[in-house]
Structure formats: structure tokens, C-alpha cells
Amino acid sequence: MAGWFSRRQFLINxxxxxxxxxxxxxxxxxxxxxxxxxxxxQIPGANESIPxxxxxxxxxxxxxxxxxxxxxxTRVLKTFFDLGGTVVDGSPMYGTAADxxxxxxxxxxxxxxxxxxxxxxxxxxxETRQEAARSGRRWGLDxxxxxxxxxxxxxxxxxxxxxxxxxxxxxxxxxxxxxxGRRHREFAQIxxxxxxxxxxxxxxxxxxxxxxxxxxxxxxxxxxxxxxxxFQGGSLFRxxxxxxxxxxxxxxxxxxxxxFFLKFIISHxxxxxxxxxxSKVEHMKENMGALYGAxxxxxxxxxxxxxxxxx
Amino acid sequence: MSGADWLSYSLQDxxxxxxxxxxxLFVRINQxxxxxxxxxxxxxxxxxxxxxxxxxxxxCFAVGLMVVAWVASGYGFLVGYFGPINWxxxxxxxxxxxxxxxxxxxxxxxGVHGGALSSGRFVAPWLIVVCGLPWLAVAESGQWQALALFxxxxxxxxxxxxxxxxxxxxxxxxxxxxxxxLWSLFSAAMFWVLQTSWLLVTPVATLLLVGAGFWLSPRxxxxxx
Numbered sequence: 001m002a003g004w005f006s007r008r009q010f011l012i013n014x015x016x017x018x019x020x021x022x023x024x025x026x027x028x029x030x031x032x033x034x035x036x037x038x039x040x041x042q043i044p045g046a047n048e049s050i051p052x053x054x055x056x057x058x059x060x061x062x063x064x065x066x067x068x069x070x071x072x073x074t075r076v077l078k079t080f081f082d083l084g085g086t087v088v089d090g091s092p093m094y095g096t097a098a099d100x101x102x103x104x105x106x107x108x109x110x111x112x113x114x115x116x117x118x119x120x121x122x123x124x125x126x127e128t129r130q131e132a133a134r135s136g137r138r139w140g141l142d143x144x145x146x147x148x149x150x151x152x153x154x155x156x157x158x159x160x161x162x163x164x165x166x167x168x169x170x171x172x173x174x175x176x177x178x179x180x181g182r183r184h185r186e187f188a189q190i191x192x193x194x195x196x197x198x199x200x201x202x203x204x205x206x207x208x209x210x211x212x213x214x215x216x217x218x219x220x221x222x223x224x225x226x227x228x229x230x231f232q233g234g235s236l237f238r239x240x241x242x243x244x245x246x247x248x249x250x251x252x253x254x255x256x257x258x259x260f261f262l263k264f265i266i267s268h269x270x271x272x273x274x275x276x277x278x279s280k281v282e283h284m285k286e287n288m289g290a291l292y293g294a295x296x297x298x299x300x301x302x303x304x305x306x307x308x309x310x311x
Numbered sequence: 312m313s314g315a316d317w318l319s320y321s322l323q324d325x326x327x328x329x330x331x332x333x334x335x336l337f338v339r340i341n342q343x344x345x346x347x348x349x350x351x352x353x354x355x356x357x358x359x360x361x362x363x364x365x366x367x368x369x370x371c372f373a374v375g376l377m378v379v380a381w382v383a384s385g386y387g388f389l390v391g392y393f394g395p396i397n398w399x400x401x402x403x404x405x406x407x408x409x410x411x412x413x414x415x416x417x418x419x420x421x422g423v424h425g426g427a428l429s430s431g432r433f434v435a436p437w438l439i440v441v442c443g444l445p446w447l448a449v450a451e452s453g454q455w456q457a458l459a460l461f462x463x464x465x466x467x468x469x470x471x472x473x474x475x476x477x478x479x480x481x482x483x484x485x486x487x488x489x490x491x492x493l494w495s496l497f498s499a500a501m502f503w504v505l506q507t508s509w510l511l512v513t514p515v516a517t518l519l520l521v522g523a524g525f526w527l528s529p530r531x532x533x534x535x536x
Binding site: 058059060062063064065066068069093094095096180233279 | 323324326327328329331332335336339392395396397398
């Protein structure tokens with residue numbers, strides 16, 4: 001897998017180098033420190049790092065057989081890869097999103113640039129392998145990097161099979177997911193006793209309950225954390241986009257609201273990766289801006305939370 | 312999942328697509344069908360003409376066109392275009408097909424009466440539905456290709472189909488009602504989440520037209536049957 005990763009890293013760096021020549025403003029140094037390298041996070045317990053900003057596909061990639069929109073989403077995915085992204089997260093629950101990702105990967109010939117994460121979403125606990133295989137066919141992949149039990153649906157049976165699959169080398173990492181703050185007590189219990197590589201949960205500047213228990217537990221247990229709903233389903237933009245950024249935002253490496261929300265998340269030491277979703281190339285560029293530059297420190301994070309509450 | 316878990320979901324969590332993708336469905340089906348939309352327009356205008364012609368055959372032909380409209384919009388739009396991005400839509404699509412089957416069965420087994428209808432009171436709302444509602448998708452999307460025509464788009468078809476309650480007799484009309492109500496509630500909830508406020512007019516109109524259909528139906532004492 002080391003060779004595979006090196007190739008991916010080469011592609012990322014090659015893309016970044018080309019991009020830096022064309023878009024110097026993207027890499028504008030606001031903090032006085034070198035900022036060309038993407039912010040990478042080590043997967044706990046593994047000799048592998050992933051970019052701290054990934055991509056979700058909920059709603060945005062469910063476009064059915066609309067060729068015009070498939071081509072447009074392909075451009076979004078291309079922008080994501082060009083700006084150094086690798087982690088793409090999906091689920092069989094998301095309608096045609098898996099097919100659209102597969103079509104886009106084919107168009108971009110980018111199967112080796114992706115850290116592919118999907119979920120097992122079926123109440124039939126004997127269907128784990130079949131569901132993973134079906135998703136693999138839709139994405140056009142032989143195997144996924146990460147398989148997660150979606151919203152704890154049938155988690156006991158699925159997790160047992162996923163552990164076997166990992167032992168057999170059929171998947172590299174396994175995990176569980178929740179969203180919207182659901183079933184956190186049960187989620188914590190599973191984190192305490194199961195050998196998970198990743199958990200996926202909702203965390204953003206307003207939904208911070210996970211700071212109390214789940215994020216410290218992930219650190220303690222050496223579990224990677226993927227953060228969904230970083231923009232609270234877009235409502236953070238609707239609420240705050242018309243407001244000015246705080247005057248000190250530049251000091252924290254922040255130049256727009258997308259970076260504000262995302263850097264708040266990925267600056268938490270327990271967080272491995274945030275997975276914002278978008279259907280627009282321009283928004284993808286803004287999101288990927290959070291992958292570069294300085295990150296807010298603990299004091300600045302507190303000021304960010306206070307500022308949002310004050311608006 | 313427990314009941315509390317289900318309650319933690321919002322309506323928004325069940326709508327897995329955005330407004331742009333939904334409105335593009337109208338554009339795509341119109342592009343794919345062109346120029347056969349002309350037949351749908353002819354049917355939309357022809358139904359009231361046939362309903363008010365003398366003779367049972369003309370009325371049966373009108374109802375037959377409504378049957379085709381239910382089946383075509385259900386199988387074509389809902390199953391073929393909308394279903395892939397929203398699985399409940401495919402179920403509704405098959406329910407539209409069944410609604411067409413129900414109406415055909417009612418027609419064959421005496422469930423469609425030959426009683427006189429007030430032409431003005433029927434034709435005015437019918438024309439408003441088939442000529443006015445299609446433009447709501449255009450207003451919402453800003454693309455005239457998104458015209459939601461009767462017999463192609465399920466919302467316009469259901470709204471017009473609600474008026475057909477006026478020619479269905481007693482027990483059949485109660486079997487005909489549930490889909491109209493369920494579809495209206497489903498589509499209203501969906502448009503609410505998508506924030507496509509123009510489109511909300513269609514399900515509201517459908518529910519009002521169900522009432523209009525009952526009101527327009529001749530009383531038994533006045534029936535010519």
C-alpha cells in the first residue's frame with residue numbers, strides 16, 4: 001500500500017504545483033508561515049495520512065441520469081482532486097450518488113487518487129459483503145478504503161463481518177457513523193469496546209455536543225474522526241453569510257465563511273477529516289481553501305465560537 | 312431504530328436531492344419527448360370537449376384519455392425520471408399507474424355516470440389547471456422547457472384528475488381519492504423542503520379541486536342515469 005500512497009501523494013503534489021502557478025491567491029500566506037502544503041492528518045494507528053478536508057456526497061451527487069449535471073459534478077470532483085482532496089464519502093442511501101461518483105471517476109481516470117469511503121446501509125445483517133460489493137461496482141472500485149456502518153443500522157452483525165473483511169484484506173479501515181447527534185450514548189459504548197479505525201459524526205461551530213464525550217473518547221481510543229454536516233446542512237451559510245468575518249479572521253488563516261466553519265472543525269485535535277458537500281465548483285474551491293494555511297489555536301477557536309454566538 | 316430516533320429526523324433528511332435536480336426533470340423529459348408533447352396538449356383540451364358531447368362513448372373516451380394521462384405521467388415521469396433519485400417517487404409512479412387502472416375499471420363496470428355537468432363550472436377550473444399550472448415549474452426554474460404539461464407531469468395530471476371525481480359514481484370515487492390526497496401531501500412536503508414555493512400551488516390546488524369535483528358531481532336526483 002506504500003507504493004500506492006506514494007503515487008497518490010505524487011499526483012496531489014503535481015496538481016498543487018500546477019495550481020500554484022495559476023492561482024497564487026489560493027495560497028496567499030495570511031499567517032506569515034509557509035502554506036503550500038495541504039493540512040494532512042495521520043490516521044490513528046496507521047502509517048498513513050489523509051487531507052483534513054474531504055468531500056461528502058449527500059444530496060449533491062444524487063442527480064440521476066442527468067448527463068448535464070453528471071458532467072457538472074465531475075467538474076466539482078476534478079476541482080476537489082486538483083486542490084489536493086482525496087477522501088470521498090458516500091452511502092447506498094444517497095440515491096444515485098454512488099453511480100455518479102463512479103461515472104465521474106471513470107471520466108477523470110481518477111480511481112487511484114481517491115480515498116474511498118462508503119457505508120453499509122441495510123437492516124439485513126447478513127448482507128454486509130453483498131452491499132459492499134454492490135457499492136464497489138457502482139463506484140467502479142475493487143475495494144473501499146473505509147467501510148462504515150451507516151447510522152448504527154444493524155451494527156452488531158455488520159461490524160462482525162467488517163472485522164473479518166479487514167482481517168482478510170478486503171477493506172483497509174472500518175468504522176461506524178451517526179449524524180444530527182443521534183444515539184451518542186450507544187455510539188460511545190461501541191467506541192469503547194470495538195476495534196474501530198474511524199467514527200463519523202456531526203460536529204460544527206454550533207453543534208458541539210461531541211466535544212464533551214465522543215471526541216475525547218476518540219483521542220483516547222486512537223480512532224480517526226470524520227465530521228459530517230460541517231455547515232449544518234447549509235444553514236450556517238444561510239444564517240451567517242451576510243455577516244462580516246471577525247477582524248482577526250486573517251490571523252487564524254481564514255478568508256471566507258467556508259474556511260471559518262471548516263477550520264474550526266479540523267483544528268480540533270481529535271478530528272481527522274471534515275467532509276463538506278457541494279454541487280458547485282466555486283464552493284469547492286472555497287472549501288478546499290481550508291486545507292491550506294494556518295489553523296486557529298485553542299484561544300482563536302474559542303473566539304470563533306463566541307463570535308458566531310454573538311451574531 | 313427507535314421511535315425517538317425517527318423523531319430526531321427532520322423532513323429535510325428524507326429529501327435526498329436539490330431543487331435544481333428536481334426542476335431539471337421537467338426539462339429533461341420535455342427534451343426527450345419532443346415533439347410528442349403536442350398529443351398531451353390535444354388530450355388536455357380534448358377531455359372537456361368530449362365530456363360535454365352527447366353520448367356515453369364520448370364520455371368514456373374522455374375518461375380513457377384521463378386513464379392514459381395517469382399511466383403516462385406515473386410510469387414516464389415518476390418511475391422513469393424521478394424514481395432514480397427518490398425511491399418514494401417510484402412507488403407513487405406505480406400508484407399513478409394503478410389509479411389509471413382503477414379509473415379504467417370504473418369506466419368498464421359502471422363507475423362513470425352519464426349525468427349532466429355544469430359546463431362552465433367544470434371547464435373553467437379545468438383550463439386553469441391544464442393551461443396555468445404547467446407554468447409554475449417555468450416560474451420556479453426560469454426555463455420555459457420546464458413546462459409541466461398534463462399527461463406528462465404528475466402534479467398537473469393529479470390536479471386535473473381531481474376534477475374527474477365529478478364523473479365518478481359513489482363507491483368508485485372513494486377508491487379514487489386516497490392517491491390524490493397522499494400525492495398532494497407528499498408533494499407539498501417535498502416542495503416545502505426544497506423551498507420551491509411556486510410549486511406548492513399545485514398540491515394545494517389539487518386538494519381544492521377534489522372538493523370542486525364533489526361539488527360539480529350531479530346529485531342522484533338530477534342524474535340522467
